[in-house]
Amino acid sequence: MDNLDAARLQMAFTLIFHIVFACVGMVMPFFMIVAHKKWLNTKDVIYLKLTKSWQKGVAIFFVVGAVSGTALSFELGLLWPEFMKHAGPIIGMPFSLEGAAFFVEAIALGFYLYGWDKIPEKFHWFTGVIVGVSGVASGILVVSANGWMNAPSGFDYINGEFVNIDPVQALLNPAWFTQALHMTLAAFTATGFAVAGIHAYQIYKRRHVELHKKAFKIAITFGAVAAILQPISGDLSAKDIAKRQPVKLAAMEAHYETQKGAPLYIGGIVNTETREVTHKIEIPKALSFLAFGDFDAEVKGLNDFPIDVQPNVPIVHYAFQTMVGLGTLLLIFGLVFFVSLVKKSWWTNRKFWLIFTLLVPLGFIALEAGWIVTEVGRQPWIIHNIMKTKDAVTPMPGMIYSFYMYVGLYSILTLAVTWLMMRQIKSLNYPNLY
């Protein structure tokens, strides 16, 4: 494996892990403050217990998210020094603001975790709200920096030099809003369903049912609302990509021939030799409509782009199909949850809880697939149409060893966090621990 591939794999690998930790750390504070508010309003000790239990989850994920994020901030430079040398000054603004938001979050979390019975009740709860809000702000700012890689703006590129830099315009690049909205909703969907599913499993196992039902309801409400809103954001993203990165759209759909009234493919196997898609379901004219809001619009196919600017089509296509498929499934079960609020008998049926248990990983798989679409779909560019990834990689050889080391470290980290979480959940069944 050459240095570039090793560096790309290491980046992909660290991001895949960081995204999970960061999303949970970003979304769980909201569950925590809802439970906390309910405790303050009702004085029902179950809510207090739930808040304190979720707070431990928040602390663990915050720290693991923070350390893996610190690692990433270094890795950007360590792996892609040439990229950071030019891009750093341009997209420094979202990163410096993210640093500030993250700092605020760390301070607020310090207050929240250690403030029980020490600071005024309402202020204590409010510091929890700040944790949630600044966490989401951090996420949005980081995604804005990524948006710039897809939609570089805020500078002039003259003779290979980046001049007339405008950091504010770079922050507010054309992709920032659609990407940040899509990501934030995805984080809420994935975390909402995952946390709800873990509690559903406890109900399925008939452990401490009262507490877990309350927990389930809070988490799934966030997840379900986000899942139901997601298609609107997805549509905005698709139209945006069609306009700015047509080759990415063509790869997402494995759309080879340029045509008017292009059909939408569902599923399908990509044959890169014959440049065809077999075993697909076709919805006539749907792609033209989804991409441009016009059933007869022309959608440019991969064959009309030079081969050296095309991403890996099968990976992008399968990832896209996975994301949309799982997203739709979660949307359906989001609706199922709202129906179950009327049809209360479903809550006494164990199958209901089993189904939600099975949904635990799906949101995160969809979320990772979405990032694969964004990142692999942008290749071979690290800065769309400006700088190729291969020109940005570190000149230091032997990146493969660095990659192996990170695989080892992050695997251990994941196992450890999973183990710790299992112990947290188990501890809920020991009533005297809190």
Add this chain to the structure above:
Amino acid sequence: MLNVVLFFLMVSLLLYVILAGADFGAGIVELFSTKKNQQLTKKTIYRVMGPVWEANHIWIIILVVILWVGFPEFYNVLVVYLHIPLTLVLLGITMRGVAFVFRHYDAFKDKSQILYDWMFRFSSLVTPIFLGMTAGSMLSGQLVITDDYANYSFIDLFVQPWFNGFSILVGVFFASLCAFLASILLIGESHANDRKVYVTKSEKATAAVVGIGFIVICYGFYHNITFVTDFIKNPLTVGLVILSFILIFPLIISIKKAKKVTTRLLAGIQVTLILVAAFVTHFPVLIIAYNKNINLLETASPEKVINVLGISLIIGGLIILPGLFHLMKSFKMIKVLDD
């Protein structure tokens, strides 16, 4: 605006060294304690560091962001040529952070604590050593900055410049400085009958800092390391070092008397003096390589970028510093100010 950015760069560096340094040092103190004192230290660390622990470490992110936004080519040299020690620092930070959380947040306190404890103590020692080695390498005059990678071996370009006597000594010096800061902090955070433990540790750590500092200077002088010879010749630096040496005497007296406020103030001043001395010796040339020097100011981004960065830092500072201050005060970190 460039001065604002430089001010924040210096302040972040200083705060990182003092706050994160005390934090790393706490783990080192724990590592070099008897079994009984290890448990005591662990409890004290949790009580003292718990609320501010994460905030202490964000200064390094601020530092990195200032460098990559404001001084991209300077940062580029660091990440290319010091890739390996920086990666080792990252591993240390990751392991330490994780161990800290695990040992305090694990739902059950059982045998797994032994593993977390060792992870925490070990990474508390090696992380500042690698950090110090990285800083030492910037000034050791052994980096080879080139575009012609084929003409040099991997060892010459990416290993030898940081894996050498001078850098290792600087690494050990920084670790001892961390232990010094932590043991002084812990004097004021422990109960009266435990204070003796940290008084002894502070005395030992002070001796270690002075001793290793002296060895670093001698080694550098003997091996003709430009930074050290310039350090000794610069009247401002020499003045600062003499001042810091004189201050050791009142420091030792106040350690013996277990005076919380004075020891902390003096320790803080000591570290600031050492850091400022090292910083001004060659400023703005902050990388002394074998074949060329890198001037920080010459790598500054265009004015517009520096302006936006400066404004972001001022706004961020206005939001963060009062919050951080309030946090530390609320949990009685800044006892100095209460007395």
